[in-house]
Amino acid sequence: MLYFxxxxxxxxxxxxxxxxxxxxxxxxxxxxxxxxxxxxxxFAFCGQTMILTAAFGYQALWLT
Structure with a gap:
């Protein structure tokens, strides 16, 4: 239930x-x-930035 x-x-x-x-x-x-x-x-810049940060291991960057 917590996952939901x-x-x-x-x-x-x-x-x-x-x-x-x-x-x-x-x-x-x-x-x-x-x-x-x-x-x-x-929109393109934000998408590219999130893809690059996820590729370098910062998956939870958007949570901060």
Missing amino acids: FQQVLNGLHSGALYALLAFGYVLTNGILHRTNLAYGAL
Whole structure:
């Protein structure tokens, strides 16, 4: 049962992060009425950073 709650908390953390990034994207797009290409670069940079840190053995870096 403890494993289930840990997975629920992990999912809530990831979902909150995605919701925050999506909210920023929608807010920027709604105010400027044009697509901001910096968000795509930000998503790519964050993904590359997490892949590299996981490859070097820092699997729990996002928990800190």
